[in-house]
Amino acid sequence: MATLYRLLTAEDDSAFCHKVSDALAKGWVLHGSPTFAWDQNANAMRCAQAVTKDIAAAYDPAMKLGAQ
Structure with missing residues (x-):
């Protein structure tokens, strides 16, 4: 099992929300x-x-985090 981390960034508009x-x-x-x-x-x-x-999977640096 792995815990994934992402930092979502964007201009402050509805697209960010x-x-x-x-x-x-x-x-x-x-x-x-x-x-x-x-x-x-x-x-x-x-x-x-x-x-x-x-x-549930092991972490792999090749993962596309947004697709998890």
Whole structure:
């Protein structure tokens, strides 16, 4: 059994909320609070949310985490 970790990032808009909601619907669990930072180069607010998921398989660095 392995615990997987992902850090979801995107601009602060509804697409980010959908990205997190999609991960939750696929069994990922929120890990900590979201983080926000101003991206001066893009002139936009950026968001990040960590998520984790326990799986029955052994961890393999070649895994596509979003497909788990």
